[in-house]
Amino acid sequence: MNFDKKNLFQADITNCEREPIHIPGRIQAHGFLLAVTPDDYTIIQASENVREHLDILADQLIGTSLNSLQNGTRFQGDVLTDLLKTGLRNQSLETMNPYRIRLHERDYNLVSHQHDNAVILEFEPVMDSNNCQNLQRLLAQSLSTIKASWSMDQLLENAARQVKKITGYDRVMIYKFWPDWHGEVVAEVKEDHLEPFLGLHYPASDIPRQARELYKTNRVRCISNVNQADSALFPVLYANRKRPLDLAHSILRAVSPVHIEYLKNMGVQASMSISLMYQGELWGLISCHNATPRQIDYSARMSVDLVGQLLSAALEYHKDEEDQSFTQQIREAGQTLFSNMLKDWNIVRGLTQYETTALNINSATGAALFFEGKLVTLGQTPSDKDIHGLIGWLQNVDTDTFFQTSHLAEQYPPAAGFSAVASGLLAIPLSRELNEYLLWFKPEQVHSVSWAGNPEKAVNIHENGSIRISPRKSFARWVQEVCHTAEPWKDAEIATALKLREDILHVVAKKANEIRLLHEELRKAYEELDAFSYTVSHDLRSPLSTIKSYSEIILEEYGEEFNDDARTLFTKVIRATDRMNSLIRNIMDYSRMGQNDLLTQLVDMRKLLHRLREDTLVTEKGRPLTIHILNTPPVAGDPTMVLQVFSNLLSNAAKYSRQSQPAVIEVNGFRNEYEVVYSVKDNGIGIDMKQSGRVFDLFKRLDNTGKTEGNGVGLSIVKQIMSRHKGKVWFDSEPNRQTTFYVAFPHVPVAQMNQ
Structure with missing residues (x-):
């Protein structure tokens, strides 16, 4: 046959x-x-x-x-x-x-x-x-x-x-x-x-x-x-x-x-x-x-x-x-999750970090949330690697709204390796484009099923080659052990998961709308800030210039008639107006830092640093100060902003090393696989590392800087500029011995500059 x-x-x-x-x-x-x-x-x-x-x-x-x-x-x-x-x-x-x-x-x-x-x-x-x-x-x-x-x-x-x-x-x-x-x-x-x-x-x-x-x-x-x-x-x-x-x-x-x-x-x-x-x-x-x-x-x-x-x-x-009590319980849990997500518009925290979590809306023993590139797990789950593999498989499965099975290994064979914790799967896609999913797992329930005879049908092949399924002839008890199978998902569990999916998407959409509104408010705030900057530069600086000019005229015309105390007071007024002008200029620089577009290009650091050294030595003339410039690899950045970074770092190094005899500043750069790193080292008064959290705060000055002029803006500007360049700034210091500031600029391929 x-x-x-x-x-x-x-x-x-x-x-x-x-x-x-x-x-x-x-x-x-x-x-x-x-x-x-x-x-x-x-x-x-x-x-x-x-x-x-x-x-x-x-x-x-x-x-x-x-x-x-x-x-x-x-x-x-x-x-x-x-x-x-x-x-x-x-x-x-x-x-x-x-x-x-x-x-x-x-x-x-x-x-x-x-x-x-x-x-x-x-x-x-x-x-x-x-x-x-x-x-x-x-x-x-x-x-x-x-x-x-x-x-x-x-x-x-x-x-x-x-x-x-x-x-x-x-x-x-x-x-x-x-x-x-x-x-x-x-x-x-x-x-x-x-x-x-x-x-x-x-x-x-x-x-x-x-x-x-x-x-x-x-x-x-x-x-x-x-x-x-x-x-x-x-x-x-x-x-x-x-x-x-x-x-x-x-x-x-x-x-x-x-x-x-x-x-x-x-x-x-x-x-x-x-x-x-x-x-x-x-x-x-x-x-x-x-x-x-x-x-x-x-x-x-x-x-x-x-x-x-x-x-x-x-x-x-x-x-x-029988189902009503369970259904009511998981529905209430779902509503609590929705409320938790709305508290601070945080999906991950709302689903995983309060007393009621995503595990409370069904009978699953484990859950996993992959959202915004991060994986968070609850209860008993497969390994992170296995979950990522499972999510990759779900991408090729028709899961527009949900996917559920109580025998996962039959559809996804690798699941046999973790069937003890995940023979059952309920999954809701949050964004298939971003590979974002919320998954629930049920463990394997090995059990025996008593069949009325062998459930496999006998196949008869006739002389003419036709095939016919023959009904069973024996109905004796036939026991089969069932593996890789979990308790089935109830309709109420699926319905609650679908409701939660809609709640999550609602929060995501509402959060996106809030961000859009905040962006609009931020745009208006920038416009108001521009107006404020103009007011600062025009309405405040003009009176300061007048005060300084009159003070200088009085001191020049009548200074000989003043006693020493009077001359000292007028000198302090002039210096105070200079500091006020400097503070206004720094505030304007800081406020506009986030608005200016980056004009990224390769910056010739040797030329920039030597020019800054000359400017600094002129400003600090009359005191023993040495500035060593060693390696100067170019960096990718906005030339004006890079100049501001190193101008602030060098002026700070010079200012806080005035008590050192002699004062020495060393600037050095090197390139690694990912970035260009520069260090600016001085032998000045140093920083107490216990106060290191205040160094980059706006208008914050450390305890040992009281006798040195400053307004606490320069390092804040450095921090903001480096953030805009997706770079880093950090430091180490020993009080009364040395302080070294580091800035790291990431490599930017020439083809990507200003795109």
């Missing part, structure tokens, strides 16, 4: 899911079916077993009207026609189900519905064994019992018990679907001699996708006898549509051969399933099995359908009640 692995691989659950079970072209043979047009009630399709009930062949019915069945069949065609007219006109056809009709001395339940552009009439014999009065009593008892159940387990068991009383099946199970659509028996009531199925799991392929969809539209499904041959519909193709009639809502629809084989392998000859819904989706099934054929009357089926609907409502109530 020739076959390839690709074909073998394709023989999976999807083969079952592609089976068109809603158009089988056949019905179960315990009843019969007629399909008529909704306008003139012409019969367009009939089940071939109609002869057993009406003594007429199916092909003889096609094209005739219901009224024509009056003669010889004892069929109340005219009554049915009137019934259909009323039901269709009032759009209440299904509310009249079942309609009791008698044919050949036998009572039938007629169940009708309109679908696929046809009125479908299904006839089932009435089962005498179902007493109506007894059924009402059992139904009332069932409703009372279910209503009185106080816990989820008790609710499910009581529902199964009541369904067994109504239907008489050997076994009634409550079957719950898990997120991956495999099922688990969570409640069971059975005959004593039967092997228990409680706690067993069944793979998703046992009830494929299209079957689950039909359970949502047709809530009760009954199979009366797996050994009874089906009855085909005639004609095979429905009207002119080139396909069989859609029997999605039919109560007689034939069963998939694969499912019949499945039931036979279980030793089941009759079954019934009732859908259990939660918020519009299939939560599970009430599954009934019988070892012998068993037909349940339509009225009894509707009774258990009512039980199923009541149980669905109770499930929703109990589940909501």
